[in-house]
Amino acid sequence: DADVTQTPRNRITKTGKRIMLECSQTKGHDRMYWYRQDPGLGLQLIYYSFDVKDINKGEISDGYSVSRQAQAKFSLSLESAIPNQTALYFCATSDSESFGPGTRLTVT
Amino acid sequence: GENVEQHPSTLSVQEGDSAVIKCTYSDSASNYFPWYKQELGKRPQLIIDIRSNVGEKKDQRIAVTLNKTAKHFSLHITETQPEDSAVYFCAASSNRGGTSYGKLTFGQGTILTVHP
Numbered sequence: 001d002a003d004v005t006q007t008p009r010n011r012i013t014k015t016g017k018r019i020m021l022e023c024s025q026t027k028g029h030d031r032m033y034w035y036r037q038d039p040g041l042g043l044q045l046i047y048y049s050f051d052v053k054d055i056n057k058g059e060i061s062d063g064y065s066v067s068r069q070a071q072a073k074f075s076l077s078l079e080s081a082i083p084n085q086t087a088l089y090f091c092a093t094s095d096s097e098s099f100g101p102g103t104r105l106t107v108t
Numbered sequence: 109g110e111n112v113e114q115h116p117s118t119l120s121v122q123e124g125d126s127a128v129i130k131c132t133y134s135d136s137a138s139n140y141f142p143w144y145k146q147e148l149g150k151r152p153q154l155i156i157d158i159r160s161n162v163g164e165k166k167d168q169r170i171a172v173t174l175n176k177t178a179k180h181f182s183l184h185i186t187e188t189q190p191e192d193s194a195v196y197f198c199a200a201s202s203n204r205g206g207t208s209y210g211k212l213t214f215g216q217g218t219i220l221t222v223h224p
Contacts, residue, residue, distance in 0.1 A: 033211070033212075040117075040216065040217070041216060042114075042197055042214040042215055042216045042217045043152065043197065043199075043212075043214040044214070045211055045212070045213075048211050056211075058211060059109070059213075090151060090152070097142075097154050098154075099151040099152050099153070100151065101150075101151055102151055
């Protein structure tokens with residue numbers, strides 16, 4: 001689904017570093033989501049936004065922050081990365097109908 | 109909050125057989141139940157969904173049933189093919205208002221393997 005893009009696709013970073021994952025969509029959807037996927041744990045919601053001025057914490061928001069710069073852009077930040085944040089991160093839009101390709105993040 | 113349990117965690121079938129994956133949810137306010145297929149290394153893709161005002165929905169070889177009283181819903185795949193092999197996730201969401209749905213809570217996933 002090329003309408004939802006994520007950058008970077010892969011990233012290796014060190015403990016304590018700040019990192020930003022970016023999501024862009026061309027679908028014109030108001031709702032955007034950030035999920036984390038760990039093996040055997042399905043998808044866990046980190047943050048979600050129903051419009052530019054509406055941002056909400058999900059199940060596992062600790063250690064993460066987000067910014068909704070525009071309707072089309074929703075960024076996820078790890079202020080001080082730690083190894084247990086190593087995971088696959090997905091952005092999604094609408095009611096999670098459209099997922100981005102994912103960002104594989106490794107924190108060493 | 110909502111809690112979604114999914115079973116089985118792994119399912120192995122022969123090509124042509126049927127596969128059934130079951131999910132239960134805890135929040136009686138949940139009213140939207142999508143299913144996703146995720147192939148290895150790829151993003152989840154919505155394959156079918158059901159809303160709480162219907163009990164069953166079909167799309168070719170895929171069907172989903174919902175029992176609101178028991179708070180469970182199931183995915184049925186008939187005439188399975190090797191290309192159905194993937195991880196399947198169920199999810200549940202409650203309506204935050206209007207015609208759209210709120211945040212999803214996912215099940216843990218089922219690894220389906222279809223042997224030729």
